[in-house]
Amino acid sequence: MTDRVEGDEPEQRGPLELAGSVWFKSGEQTLGGASRIALLAAIRETGSITGAAKSVGMSYKAAWDAIDTMNNLAGEPLVVRSTGGKGGGGTTLTARALGLIDTFHAVESEHRKFLERAGAAIEGFAGDWALIGRIGMKTSARNQLFGKVASIHRGTVNDEVSLALPGGQTIVSVLTHESTETLGLKEGVAAFALVKASWVILLADDDGAPLRLSARNQLRGTVAAVTRGAVNAEVSVALDATTVVTAVITNDSVDQLALAEGQPVVAAFKASSVILGVTE
Incomplete structure (x- = not known):
């Protein structure tokens, strides 16, 4: 599991609030987190990819990309699309996917309770927990650089994202619109850059x-x-x-x-x- 820490602006001197996200993993492969589980839940409610994508704020293509990834990593179908027939087809979840939603929500509830207890008991927990999440990341790329999104310039097909590093220099990355959307990249969002x-x-x-x-x-x-x-x-x-x-x-x-x-x-x-x- 990984966590994001949020707090009030320093000048407000308000109480620190903790937020965390749970990810399901199989070995070294990440199956999904809150956004993908939300997509599955929306498919359960709407019965269609179009309706589910709109509900969670994804494009149709980004939703299908996420579904394909989940199906591949799960090693079994989670989402099944039927075509034609008396009802005109639709999208349904398998029993495995339905169980995954329930399990995720149960784990997420316990995880939230853990963060509340830890935040109240451990001094400096917020900053330490965020840093532990970053330094615990495993990847084959030797260079792992942390920063914040400084700007996003949209092109016809791809986006150009600038990441401001702590020392003031900037890294530029070119990625697809779908990737920008899936990662939730916006100005000010913390992100990491991988370069072999x-x-x-x-x-x-x-x-x-x-x-x-x-x-x-x-x-x-x-x-x-x-x-x-x-x-x-x-x-x-x-x-x-x-x-x-x-x-x-x-x-x-x-x-x-x-x-x-x-x-x-x-x-x-x-x-x-x-x-x-x-x-x-």
């Missing part, structure tokens, strides 16, 4: 001027460490006191750039190489 180390290109930063590259993301920092292997080297670049980006490049490239600790460099990668995610 092999997708990061390093360049010597001599004068700090913008580099003419097709890669949209150009993060400036200094070399923190160079770890050589038989063929490749792992180079850690400190963007600021808290954020580090890692690149995997050849040993020859390390030599050509004369990379050493403290050297200014630019870590560049394409916007299409950035995967965005959120914790509910």
